[in-house]
Amino acid sequence: MEPTKKHDVFQAIADKTRRDVLRLLAEKKELPISAIAAHFPISRTAITKHLNILAEANLVQSRKSGREKIYHLHPEPLTELKQWLSFYERFWENKLSILKHVVENE
Amino acid sequence: MEPTKKHDVFQAIADKTRRDVLRLLAEKKELPISAIAAHFPISRTAITKHLNILAEANLVQSRKSGREKIYHLHPEPLTELKQWLSFYERFWENKLSILKHVVENE
DNA sequence: TTGACATAACACCTAAAGGTTTCATATAAT
DNA sequence: ATTATATGAAACCTTTAGGTGTTATGTCAA
Structure with a gap:
């Protein structure tokens, strides 16, 4: 049975931090996790969780580059x-x- | 100090039930709480809480009429x-x- | 004035949200 | 080979979300 995504677009954008992450990615085109986290007062781990939620809603996508995981906006x-x-x-x-x-x- | 609203528009529409309530009010123009609750499988108490959240975000407004509290959509x-x-x-x-x-x- | 109805106000429960810290692992640089 | 860096993963904590049921209060109708 389909795993039925836990987070949809409506939930993804409900959180201010996640909206700020989207805005950041819109401006910077693409950024690795640490660079994203550097813009916020919370921990990198917390940012990773937000990114996972955004990714579940398909609002961001990522590619691996060496040891970095680089995220970009996927606004569709x-x-x-x-x-x-x-x-x-x-x-x-x-x-x-x-x-x-x-x-x-x- | 200002009580700083706990729920904004983004949070208000994050929940499916609340989106359904908004849709219902858009169609029916105005409805008392019980009539709203009758459309959902959850308790009237739960619906009241959802209405409070929607009201905090100013997406619905209400008027008292006798013993009823009648809600209507406020989409602005x-x-x-x-x-x-x-x-x-x-x-x-x-x-x-x-x-x-x-x-x-x- | 008695009973039914509509809502308010609580107290309570469980799970998820949002955060933390710590430890492990993979890759890069010296 | 060693060290520094980037991320992943796990355990944990506190607050909030979303729901329940019960009791109290105000209003309408018989």
């Missing part, structure tokens, strides 16, 4: 979030929303 | 999520994204 799963959001956009008045709907449905 | 805080997302949109190739940027920055 955010489309799920975008889709979820789009349902609610019609509920708040945004003068641009009508125009955007026109564009998106073209 | 989702703009924060939308803004957060918009940063990452440039990172995944979407043929529409360029066009949308043009529209949004007009």
